[in-house]
Amino acid sequence: MVDLHDQTLRDAHQSVLATRLRTEDMLPICDKMDQVGFDSMEIWGGATFDACIRYLDEDPWERLDKLSNALPNTRVQMLERAMNIVAYSNYPDDIVEKFIHYAYKNGCESFRIFDALNDLRNMRIPIEKAKKEGAHVQGSLCYTISPIHTVEKYVEKFKKLERMGCDSLCIKDMAGMISPSRAYDIVKGCKDAGIKIPIDLHSHNTSGMTGLAYMKACEAGVDVLDTSISSLTGATGQPPTESLTAALQDTEYDTGYDMDLLMDIREYFNEIWKKYRHLHRDQALRIDPSVTVHQIPGGMLSNLVNQLEKQGAADKYDEVLKEVPRVREEFGHPPLVTPSSQVVGVQAVMNVKFGRYEKITNDTKNYFRGMYGRPPGEISEEMYEKILGPDWEEEVIDDRPASLLDPQFKKNKDKLEDMGLLNKPEDVLTYTIYPDIGLKFLKGEVEAEFTSDELPLEEPEEKEKKEASRQISYPWKGKVKIDGKEYNVVMNSKEKVRVNGKTYNVSVLFPEGEQPSASAVEANSQTQTQEMSGDEIEINSPMLGTILELKVRPGDNINQGEPVAILEAMKMENDVSAPKDGKIKNMHVKKGQDVEEGDLIATMVG
Numbered sequence: 001m002v003d004l005h006d007q008t009l010r011d012a013h014q015s016v017l018a019t020r021l022r023t024e025d026m027l028p029i030c031d032k033m034d035q036v037g038f039d040s041m042e043i044w045g046g047a048t049f050d051a052c053i054r055y056l057d058e059d060p061w062e063r064l065d066k067l068s069n070a071l072p073n074t075r076v077q078m079l080e081r082a083m084n085i086v087a088y089s090n091y092p093d094d095i096v097e098k099f100i101h102y103a104y105k106n107g108c109e110s111f112r113i114f115d116a117l118n119d120l121r122n123m124r125i126p127i128e129k130a131k132k133e134g135a136h137v138q139g140s141l142c143y144t145i146s147p148i149h150t151v152e153k154y155v156e157k158f159k160k161l162e163r164m165g166c167d168s169l170c171i172k173d174m175a176g177m178i179s180p181s182r183a184y185d186i187v188k189g190c191k192d193a194g195i196k197i198p199i200d201l202h203s204h205n206t207s208g209m210t211g212l213a214y215m216k217a218c219e220a221g222v223d224v225l226d227t228s229i230s231s232l233t234g235a236t237g238q239p240p241t242e243s244l245t246a247a248l249q250d251t252e253y254d255t256g257y258d259m260d261l262l263m264d265i266r267e268y269f270n271e272i273w274k275k276y277r278h279l280h281r282d283q284a285l286r287i288d289p290s291v292t293v294h295q296i297p298g299g300m301l302s303n304l305v306n307q308l309e310k311q312g313a314a315d316k317y318d319e320v321l322k323e324v325p326r327v328r329e330e331f332g333h334p335p336l337v338t339p340s341s342q343v344v345g346v347q348a349v350m351n352v353k354f355g356r357y358e359k360i361t362n363d364t365k366n367y368f369r370g371m372y373g374r375p376p377g378e379i380s381e382e383m384y385e386k387i388l389g390p391d392w393e394e395e396v397i398d399d400r401p402a403s404l405l406d407p408q409f410k411k412n413k414d415k416l417e418d419m420g421l422l423n424k425p426e427d428v429l430t431y432t433i434y435p436d437i438g439l440k441f442l443k444g445e446v447e448a449e450f451t452s453d454e455l456p457l458e459e460p461e462e463k464e465k466k467e468a469s470r471q472i473s474y475p476w477k478g479k480v481k482i483d484g485k486e487y488n489v490v491m492n493s494k495e496k497v498r499v500n501g502k503t504y505n506v507s508v509l510f511p512e513g514e515q516p517s518a519s520a521v522e523a524n525s526q527t528q529t530q531e532m533s534g535d536e537i538e539i540n541s542p543m544l545g546t547i548l549e550l551k552v553r554p555g556d557n558i559n560q561g562e563p564v565a566i567l568e569a570m571k572m573e574n575d576v577s578a579p580k581d582g583k584i585k586n587m588h589v590k591k592g593q594d595v596e597e598g599d600l601i602a603t604m605v606g
């Protein structure tokens with residue numbers, strides 16, 4: 001007999017609906033899902049935590065509590081990224097331990113623990129803590145293809161995880177690229193090596209060969225297969241629960257599940273699919289066997305598409321797909337899963353946009369410093385030098401990265417208390433893991449993108465048409481305000497004006513039609529020229545993002561390459577650096593401000 005582990009409420013919508021499924025659309029079907037008899041259900045963790053507070057104005061802890069209560073007969077699981085928990089960097093041991101404690105307390109009975117780099121040193125603390133709480137612990141290894149990721153290596157590491165006390169194991173094929181023969185070889189290898197605990201295979205439809213891989217895994221003795229209800233599977237989602245159940249019927253692997261019950265559940269999620277139609281993306285729905293070449297996981301693929309669209313670089317999609325494997329090899333073959341998928345993905349986007357390693361993200365630097373763990377393969381000295389500079393050896397750490405971090409729970413608890421925002425201990429974790437958006441959420445300042453009642457949203461084309469009808473036509477001449485002063489200018493696009501080659505954000509003072517005289521425009525342009533003359537240099541935003549921090553103030557001296565601001569884009573931090581030595585004249589952005597590509601960040605005199 002083979003059992004299924006259902007991923008509908010976590011990975012399925014993370015893979016095909018941008019992680020936006022709301023709790024109120026999950027609860028009504030829980031009773032039926034609870035009756036199926038799944039081995040377990042993953043309902044929490046991964047990107048869902050972030051999405052709850054960032055886009056849905058939902059408390060993730062409440063979601064966990066509600067869902068676990070609504071699924072009393074099913075073991076509910078979270079996906080836990082070792083020392084990254086549910087985010088992208090390492091947290092101190094005390095934060096990881098508190099997180100697991102409160103997750104267990106709120107109803108999480110099983111922890112699928114993995115590390116993006118399969119660095120077992122990063123997995124020890126969460127495994128030990130979850131065991132101590134009394135939870136089921138599933139030790140998970142990211143599946144990937146590379147010259148260094150051999151079947152023997154996987155079997156060896158799985159044996160170590162069994163010895164570390166895990167209750168089950170998981171082959172986590174987050175990119176959906178495991179071939180039937182590799183699935184067979186790894187499962188068989190584990191069984192032959194005497195591993196006694198159950199083995200689970202997690203995969204995605206992406207390559208189109210996953211059904212075959214699941215069958216071969218059955219033949220090799222796999223115990224559990226990961227699936228999702230068909231309505232939310234798509235190409236980047238899991239193989240369909242109903243199809244697998246039907247396929248295994250009357251074989252020695254029969255799950256024994258009730259197909260009528262599964263059809264009821266399917267019908268429910270078919271309606272959900274229609275409600276969330278504004279989030280459907282073509283690329284996430286089409287089978288793409290090229291995944292076996294570019295090895296980009298479903299979640300990362302839909303994120304990349306999204307980010308490229310936002311950056312106005314959707315046409316670069318194919319180039320980026322080609323760049324990713326190159327970057328990955330240069331990074332020592334990390335598996336592509338959050339956060340390493342983000343680090344590699346964003347660096348690949350940068351390389352395509354600005355030239356190879358012309359711009360290096362802070363996260364790439366940290367990866368090379370060893371701040372995510374030990375890269376699985378060798379990295380050339382030349383690459384280290386390219387990323388970290390000639391003194392790179394002094395910067396690379398050899399220890400478990402979180403061992404460098406001081407405890408944080410008590411400190412952050414006090415901070416929240418002082419702000420009057422501490423309602424429950426879980427809030428400290430929300431705040432610690434997502435200091436900016438978490439704080440905004442706790443203050444009640446996050447606005448939900450939509451609630452269930454508002455769905456379905458307008459079709460995007462309809463919305464665009466409406467917006468277009470409200471828009472004035474460009475080029476537009478009129479009065480505008482620049483840094484508090486009024487000018488008569490020509491605007492070539494909405495909210496942006498160019499005066500003497502410089503782009504400004506403006507507020508329109510007069511509506512269309514009230515055009516100032518041409519001479520007035522000229523006169524003011526003249527004034528502007530004089531004011532702006534000299535060796536002034538503009539520092540513009542290289543891409544769309546949010547200003548996380550300002551590193552300098554007007555009057556500060558700055559050297560070439562030093563950051564003037566830190567920009568968060570694609571969930572990664574990027575330095576916006578000075579192009580040459582000089583003095584900062586003015587800062588044109590505030591902390592927390594959203595900027596678009598080309599927006600003026602700072603002016604300096606060089």
Ligand code: CO
Binds near residue numbers: 011174202203
């Ligand atoms: Co997955």
